[in-house]
Amino acid sequence: MYKVLIVDDEHFVRYGIKAMIDWESMGFDVVGEASNGMEGLMAFEELAPDVVISDIKMPVMDGIEFVSQVRALDRQVKLILLTCLDDFEYAQKAIRLGITDYLIKSDIMPKDLEQVMMNLKAVLDEAQSTAGHSPNKQAHEESNKDRFTKEALLMGLAHGTISEAHVTKEKLLAAGLSSSKPPLILLYIGIDNLEKLRSHHSEDEIIMLHTRGIEATREICSMGAEDNEIISGSTGLWTALCKGISADAAEELALRIISRISDELGLSATLGVSNPFYTLLDLRSAYLEAEHRYRLKLFIGCGIVIGQEFVYETDIAAKPVPVMSKKLNDYLYSLDREAMQQYLVDTFEHVKARLDYEGVHLISIELLLNLTNMYLELSHDQEWMYERKKELFDQIKQLEMLEEIIAWFVEIYEELIQKMRAVYSSDQGSIAKAIQYIEQNYDQDLSLQVLSQHVHLSKNYFSNLFKREMGEGVIDYITKVRLERAKALLRNTDLKSSEIGILVGISNSKYFSKLFKKLTGATPSEYRDGVKSM
Numbered sequence: 027m028y029k030v031l032i033v034d035d036e037h038f039v040r041y042g043i044k045a046m047i048d049w050e051s052m053g054f055d056v057v058g059e060a061s062n063g064m065e066g067l068m069a070f071e072e073l074a075p076d077v078v079i080s081d082i083k084m085p086v087m088d089g090i091e092f093v094s095q096v097r098a099l100d101r102q103v104k105l106i107l108l109t110c111l112d113d114f115e116y117a118q119k120a121i122r123l124g125i126t127d128y129l130i131k132s133d134i135m136p137k138d139l140e141q142v143m144m145n146l147k148a149v150l151d152e153a154q155s156t157a158g159h160s161p162n163k164q165a166h167e168e169s170n171k172d173r174f175t176k177e178a179l180l181m182g183l184a185h186g187t188i189s190e191a192h193v194t195k196e197k198l199l200a201a202g203l204s205s206s207k208p209p210l211i212l213l214y215i216g217i218d219n220l221e222k223l224r225s226h227h228s229e230d231e232i233i234m235l236h237t238r239g240i241e242a243t244r245e246i247c248s249m250g251a252e253d254n255e256i257i258s259g260s261t262g263l264w265t266a267l268c269k270g271i272s273a274d275a276a277e278e279l280a281l282r283i284i285s286r287i288s289d290e291l292g293l294s295a296t297l298g299v300s301n302p303f304y305t306l307l308d309l310r311s312a313y314l315e316a317e318h319r320y321r322l323k324l325f326i327g328c329g330i331v332i333g334q335e336f337v338y339e340t341d342i343a344a345k346p347v348p349v350m351s352k353k354l355n356d357y358l359y360s361l362d363r364e365a366m367q368q369y370l371v372d373t374f375e376h377v378k379a380r381l382d383y384e385g386v387h388l389i390s391i392e393l394l395l396n397l398t399n400m401y402l403e404l405s406h407d408q409e410w411m412y413e414r415k416k417e418l419f420d421q422i423k424q425l426e427m428l429e430e431i432i433a434w435f436v437e438i439y440e441e442l443i444q445k446m447r448a449v450y451s452s453d454q455g456s457i458a459k460a461i462q463y464i465e466q467n468y469d470q471d472l473s474l475q476v477l478s479q480h481v482h483l484s485k486n487y488f489s490n491l492f493k494r495e496m497g498e499g500v501i502d503y504i505t506k507v508r509l510e511r512a513k514a515l516l517r518n519t520d521l522k523s524s525e526i527g528i529l530v531g532i533s534n535s536k537y538f539s540k541l542f543k544k545l546t547g548a549t550p551s552e553y554r555d556g557v558k559s560m
Contacts (some may be wrong), residue, residue, distance in 0.1 A: 027050070027053060027054065027055045028053060028054050028055070028076040028077060028146075028147065028150055029054075029055055029057045029073060029074070029075040029076050029077070030049065030054050030055065030056045030057065030075055030076070030077045030078075030079065031056075031057065031058050031059070031060070031066065031069055031070060031073060031075040031077070031078045031079070032044065032056060032058075032059040032060075032079045032080075033059070033060045033061075033062075033063065033065070033066035033069075033078065033079065033080040033081065033084070033089070033092065034059075034061070034079075034080070034081040034084070034108060035061050035062055035081060035083075035084045035085055035260040035261060036081075036423070037061070037387075038387060038390075038422075038423060039081070039108070040059050040061075041384065041387045041388075041391075042387075042391050043079065043139070044056050044059075045387075045388055045391055046134075046136045046139055046391070047136050047139050047140050047143070049143075052140070052143055052144065052147060053147050054077070054143060054147070057073050057075060058072075058073045058075070058186070060185065061084075061259060061260035061263075062084045062085050062087055062259075062260050063080075063084055063087025063088055063089065063091055063092030063095075064087045064178070064181070065181060065185055065259075066078070066080065066087075066092050066096075067087065067092060067095055067096065068178065068181070068182045068185075068188060069185075070096055070099065070100075070103075071099070072182070072188055072189065072192075074100075075103065076103065076104060076150060077103070077104045077105075077106065077143075077146060077150075078093075078096060078103060078104070078105050078106070079106045079108065080092060080093060080105065080106070080107060080108065081107075081108045081109075082107060082108065082109050083229075084260070085233065085236070085260055085261040089107065089108075093105055093107070102153070104146050104149070104150065106127050106128065106129060106142060106146075107127075107128040107129070108128070108129055108134075109128055109129070109130060127142050127145070127146070129142065135395075135398075136395075176203060176255070177255075177257060177258070179193070179197065179198075179203065180203070180255055180257050180267065180306075180309065181257050181258075181259075183306060183307075183309040183310060184212075184257060184265060184309050184310060184312075184313040185310075185313070186310050190307045190310075193306070193307065198306065203306060206267075206269050206305075206306055207269045207270035208269075208270065208302075208303075208304040208305070209270070209271065209272070209302035209303065209304055210267060210268065210269055210271075210302065210303050210304065210305075210306070210308075210309075210312070211267075211268045211271055211273065211276040211299065211300055211301075211302055211303075211312070212265055212266070212267055212268070212299075212300040212303075212309070212312040212313055212315075212316045213243075213265060213266040213268060213276065213279070213280055213283070213297055213298070213299055213300075213316065214263075214265050214297065214298040214299075214300075214313070214316035214317050214319070214320040215239070215243060215263070215264055215265065215266065215283060215295060215296075215297050215320075216262055216263045216295060216296055216297075216320055217235065217236070217239060217262040217263075217287075217293055217294075217295050218293070218294040218295060218296055218323070218328040218329060218426060219294065219328070219424070219426060220232070220261070220262040221423045221424040222424045223235070223293075225424070232261055232262070233261060235262075235291060235293065236258075236261050236262055236264075238290070238291055239262075239264070239287055239291065239293070239295065240256055240258060240264050242283065242286045242287055242290060242291070243256055243264065243266050243283050243286075244256045244266075245286075246279065246282050246283050246286060247266050247268065247279065247283075253269070254266060254267060254268050254269055255267040255269075265313065265316065266283075267309075272302075273299075273301075273302055273333070273334060276299055277299055277331055277333050280297045280299055280331040280333075281331055283295070283297060284296075284297055284329065284330075284331065288329070294328050294329040295329065296320055296323045296328050296329060296330060296331075296332065297320065297330075297331045297332070298315075298316040298317060298318065298319030298320030298321070298322070298332050298333075299316060299319060299331060299332065299333040299334065300312035300313070300315040300316040300319075301315055301334055318336075319332040319333065319336050320332060321383045322336055322381055322383065323426065323427075324383045324386060324426065324427065324428050325378060325381055325383070325428055327427070328426060328427070336381075353369060354366065354369055354370075354396065354439075355396070355400070355486070357369060358400065358439070358442060358443060358446060359446070359486075359487075359490035359494070360490075360494070361443055361446060361447055363440060363443055366436075366439055366440075366443065367436050367439075367440075370393075370432060370435050370436055370439065371432060371436075373389055374386065374389060374428060374431070374432050377389065378428060386428060386431065390422060390431060390435075393435055394418060394419070394422065397418065397438065397439075397442065398411075398415055400442060401414060401415075401442075402484070403483075403484040403486055403487040404445060404446065404449050404487065418438065421434065422434065456481040456482075456483060456488070456491070457481075457491065457492055457495045457496065459480070459481050460477050460480065460481050460488070460492065460500075461496075461503075463477065463480050464477070464503065464504055464507055465507065468504065468507050468508050468511060468530060468531050469528075469529055469530055469531045470531060471531070472504050472531065474488070474489055474500050474501070477500060488500075505541070505545070506545075508530040508531055508532060509530070509541070509542060509545055509546070511529075511530045512526050512527070512529075512530045512538075512542065512550070513546075513553065515529060515530070516550055516553055516554045516557070517554070517557050523535065523538065523539060523542075523549075523550035523551060524538070526538075526550065527539075538550070
């Protein structure tokens with residue numbers, strides 16, 4: 027099993043890549059993720075992955091610098107770059123660093139990622155069979171003797187890129203962390219509506235707001251007797267490690283941080299608070315608790331402190347998530363707006379009841395893929411399709427509350443129904459063309475594929491349009507036409523039923539007789555005898 031590390035500053039993108047394909051069945055294991063180049067570098071040194079998938083534009087350390095440092099450490103690791111079309115010239119600079127492949131973020135589909143990973147696996151398999159297992163790489167995985175700065179060590183422990191087994195008293199002493207008065211509490215702080223801010227501010231302005239938020243947090247946290255620590259994360263996110271503090275005092279501190287950010291920066295911030303813990307070796311668990319509570323803002327609201335009243339469930343990601351079915355498309359094809367809306371609401375309510383934010387992300391990804399597939403059936407304009415997908419992706423990134431997400435999907439799907447209604451009206455002539463083709467070629471090998479190609483529509487769209495216009499399915503209509511022709515031949519000729527079956531496009535005589543009786547109540551010979559006796 028080859029190990030994969032994903033590095034991107036957007037949680038939605040990282041989750042989407044993990045959920046997009048079945049990694050294990052392809053021979054890969056996603057062993058870690060990071061939200062910026064610095065975290066990615068520590069994760070790389072700790073996990074020694076075979077494949078790294080990295081964004082270009084990230085805070086703290088961007089993708090180009092990250093890739094450069096990774097390549098300096100390991101010439102063999104396979105590197106995949108995530109880029110946007112407007113980053114492409116920038117991405118070309120990375121080619122000389124030995125990028126294996128690149129993917130355009132706004133245009134990536136499961137089949138694209140699968141193809142890239144299949145190609146990579148073939149290369150990795152060949153290299154492994156040629157060179158065998160590398161003892162140098164194994165030694166690299168098992169040793170981690172480098173000294174870390176205080177922030178790097180705390181960040182590594184919090185994000186799980188440095189394991190507790192590698193943290194010694196000597197390393198803590200060297201980093202200035204040998205004495206941390208318990209109890210400890212971690213505050214996970216995030217600026218709300220960051221993507222909306224990005225649409226009105228430059229990246230430099232966003233980073234400045236991030237820095238000022240950290241400074242405000244540091245100032246408030248420094249008012250106590252203990253030397254509290256601030257750990258910068260991806261843009262708009264940071265954590266504060268509070269020492270020798272009670273749970274009540276920590277929540278009061280959190281409220282002051284939110285108030286200061288609001289007063290000085292004019293921004294809303296949400297803050298998740300961990301349970302008290304007593305050693306830095308438990309920092310990872312505390313980080314997950316605080317992060318989990320912070321992410322509950324999806325259901326609870328922004329601009330608040332989310333504390334210990336919300337229990338941290340470590341198995342939340344393992345709970346089953348509803349999988350999208352063909353029901354939604356049936357509602358779309360039948361233009362049933364109310365049923366479509368109720369289906370969307372019910373689907374999200376299922377995960378809301380469990381406060382399962384990962385489930386919300388997964389459903390959102392599935393719905394976006396479904397939208398893309400539906401648009402492909404309605405339009406062959408590739409340029410419009412690309413712009414529409416990019417537009418949808420940019421819009422959903424700006425939504426932070428579940429109510430906003432549900433309302434947005436309902437609006438987008440209602441818009442899709444309106445488009446389908448307009449297309450239905452313009453494509454009515456296609457059904458007449460298909461019927462004429464059936465009438466003239468009923469004795470040939472007719473199928474949904476043949477007819478949809480004849481009228482230049484997708485199979486699914488044509489099938490639903492036909493049923494909507496004719497009140498019955500394509501295959502049922504073809505069968506009806508064939509049997510009407512068979513009846514005429516039975517009445518007016520002395521041909522055998524097997525010969526008649528061939529003439530109407532049903533070459534299997536037993537199947538023809540069985541089908542004829544099923545739909546008319548009599549066998550072909552009984553039908554002929556009945557006509558003659560009249």
